[in-house]
Amino acid sequence: MKKFDINEDPHRRYNPLIKEWVLVSPHRSKRPWQGQNEAVSNITLPSYDPECYLCPGNVRANGEINDSYENSFVFDNDFAALKQDEIIQEIESENTFFCAKSERGISKVVCFSPNHGLTLPELSVAEIENVINTWQKEYTLLGAIDYINHVQIFENKGSVMGCSNPHPHGQIWAQSSLPTQVEKTHSSLSEYFEKKRTNLLLDYLEEELKIKERIVIENDYFVALVPFWAIWPFETMILPKRNISKITALTETEKTAFATILKQLTTKYDNLFNTSFPYSSGIHQAPTDGKLHPEWLIHMHFYPPLLRSASVKKFMVGYEMMGESQRDITPEKSAEALRNCSVIHFKNK
Ligand code: H2U
Numbered sequence: 001m002k003k004f005d006i007n008e009d010p011h012r013r014y015n016p017l018i019k020e021w022v023l024v025s026p027h028r029s030k031r032p033w034q035g036q037n038e039a040v041s042n043i044t045l046p047s048y049d050p051e052c053y054l055c056p057g058n059v060r061a062n063g064e065i066n067d068s069y070e071n072s073f074v075f076d077n078d079f080a081a082l083k084q085d086e087i088i089q090e091i092e093s094e095n096t097f098f099c100a101k102s103e104r105g106i107s108k109v110v111c112f113s114p115n116h117g118l119t120l121p122e123l124s125v126a127e128i129e130n131v132i133n134t135w136q137k138e139y140t141l142l143g144a145i146d147y148i149n150h151v152q153i154f155e156n157k158g159s160v161m162g163c164s165n166p167h168p169h170g171q172i173w174a175q176s177s178l179p180t181q182v183e184k185t186h187s188s189l190s191e192y193f194e195k196k197r198t199n200l201l202l203d204y205l206e207e208e209l210k211i212k213e214r215i216v217i218e219n220d221y222f223v224a225l226v227p228f229w230a231i232w233p234f235e236t237m238i239l240p241k242r243n244i245s246k247i248t249a250l251t252e253t254e255k256t257a258f259a260t261i262l263k264q265l266t267t268k269y270d271n272l273f274n275t276s277f278p279y280s281s282g283i284h285q286a287p288t289d290g291k292l293h294p295e296w297l298i299h300m301h302f303y304p305p306l307l308r309s310a311s312v313k314k315f316m317v318g319y320e321m322m323g324e325s326q327r328d329i330t331p332e333k334s335a336e337a338l339r340n341c342s343v344i345h346f347k348n349k
Pocket residue numbers: 053059060061062076077078079080109156162163164165171
């Protein structure tokens with residue numbers, strides 16, 4: 001019988017955050033690395049687009065006019081997925097077959113910059129710090145509303161991710177329930193804390209920092225790594241090195257360090273295939289239920305769909321839909337590829 005080699009043999013890896021497995025098939029990605037062969041796609045957008053509903057001073061779909069903003073700008077989503085109205089629950093919520101619960105919440109759009117032609121990696125560290133200030137402000141404001149227990153900050157970047165507009169922006173959905181992914185993470189973090197009185201993600205990070213092979217980039221306060229259990233080819237996670245449960249707990253120095261690693265990671269992403277790298281990213285952090293959450297560690301997920309080039313995308317289909325997530329390139333190889341990318345944006349070379 002052959003001895004198991006994690007770099008060669010098909011195997012499954014466990015994600016302790018959401019208690020799911022991923023099938024890894026390293027033997028299928030034997031082909032040489034092709035990322036560097038891409039042609040540079042250097043599309044430059046104007047800094048102002050009169051047709052863009054996110055540009056300063058422009059009219060949105062509902063007729064409202066955007067502020068003539070100079071930094072970031074937040075507005076209530078005109079097509080919000082959630083409503084603030086209090087609704088008396090009349091549908092039976094415990095029915096096995098027809099279980100439904102009303103959900104209350106607020107959806108906002110956050111413009112990262114007045115400049116239509118830039119993306120997150122192209123903003124300066126100071127400009128990204130300003131975006132973080134806005135996230136902090138919204139987490140505080142929304143979290144203070146009595147029925148809001150969770151604030152989800154996220155970004156969809158690129159049309160391949162369903163993003164409707166290249167103007168740099170993200171969204172915030174705040175609601176009364178913990179959404180499914182967060183609920184799963186919350187329960188794992190809580191269970192671990194109950195048992196060990198330590199933080200699952202901080203303990204995990206400590207181990208990763210000893211091994212080093214999945215670390216993409218780090219500074220004094222933050223680490224960006226490809227999780228051991230990543231499902232997307234170039235999935236990453238940003239974690240703080242100390243016990244920070246929510247975005248409002250960052251010191252000024254940590255805010256700068258967070259902005260720096262965000263800029264560097266997203267720049268590396270763009271440099272990987274010389275393209276504006278699409279992804280969905282989101283910050284997972286403590287619920288806003290008024291309780292202390294020592295079990296929580298703020299972390300930011302990046303789920304990019306690209307596989308081998310600017311145009312070859314991974315599809316979560318077939319076996320992934322019917323069985324479980326599967327990947328060929330190992331997280332270790334992905335981390336190495338990202339580590340080897342420059343932190344100077346290809347457009348500036
Ligand atoms: P995406 O590009 O990531 O889909 O986000 C844009 C959001 O902006 C989207 O949720 C909202 C859409 O509902 N929007 C407005 O609120 N007002 C508009 O005038 C157009 C789009």
